[in-house]
Amino acid sequence: MAVSPESVIKDLKNGKYAPVYFLQGEEPYFIDTISDFIEKNCLNESEKGFNQTILYGKDVNISTIMQNARKFPMFSDKQVVVIKEAQEISDLGKEAGDKLLDAYIQNPLASTVLVFCHKYKTVDGRKAIGKSLEKHTVFVNSKKLYDNKIPEWVEGYFADKGFKVNPRAAGMISEYIGNNLSRIANEIDKLLINLKEKVVIDEALVEKYVGISKEYNVFELQNTLIKRDVLKANRILKYFEADPKSNPAIPIIVTLFNFYMKVLMIHASEDKSEGGLAKLLGVNPFFVKDYIAAAKSYPPQKVINIIHYIRQADLMLKGVDNVSVGEGDILKELVFKILH
Incomplete structure (x- = not known):
């Protein structure tokens, strides 16, 4: 069964190390955090020279990994073997390689800490090796946060x-x-x-x-739209247009889309209490007042229209039916439609 990255990190900080870790998924941060902690802390500096091995998936097969994992430590109680980019192991997911791996994880060497860093991909949980990894290793499925x-x-x-x-x-x-x-x-x-x-x-x-401008950021743009402050909204857009590298349009569009979708959810909600709305929207209660203010400023049909305008702007930014209009002009047109 998969365990949370937080619970694994807690155990590691308490000095609890398992024989095998299989870290997989789309979010590399948690995979790196766990593997880096093991590399830095499982062994002291004098032990690492003889007992810490870093391998890369594209350079090894399961047999080579098992040979390293079955070695006994020298002048230490433990050895650490870390497989970076484990998704590149040539025979992982193939019958011969999976048999070798399965045999080891069912009876691992207690003195070895073996860590697989399987980034951006997941093993097939329907196959025997996927089920065995979940059962016999510290198995982490590192997902992107919403x-x-x-x-x-x-x-x-x-x-x-x-x-x-x-x-x-x-x-x-x-x-x-x-x-x-x-x-x-x-x-x-x-x-x-x-x-x-x-x-x-x-x-x-x-x-x-x-390096975030307190006055000129997407957060403040959102606030100006709530207040329908046309002048300040245009100042922020000019700032964005002057530095498009630091203020790319697509993330701004995504932020506005998510914001107005939540405003629409407020209109549809029967529970209008701040606590109920915070739970519904999945946001910190601190921000609920902003969404409530926006709902008062924009009636339901206007919000629906705005979401339509945002989708149109998103398509234009991705080149659909657009050969010449720049990011700055697309954002200006979108904000004009929102405010008028």
């Missing part, structure tokens, strides 16, 4: 580092960086390096150290 879960993850990451972050600052980070957890973690780490004392992370710190 966009609405990113702010919560950001808050958790800060908490693990001993810091608190206010919800709007967490929202700024998630909106600006997207769902690339590795990049988010790197940006947060850079921010924390600059702090000399424990403080609550707010928008000003995010703006200063992550």
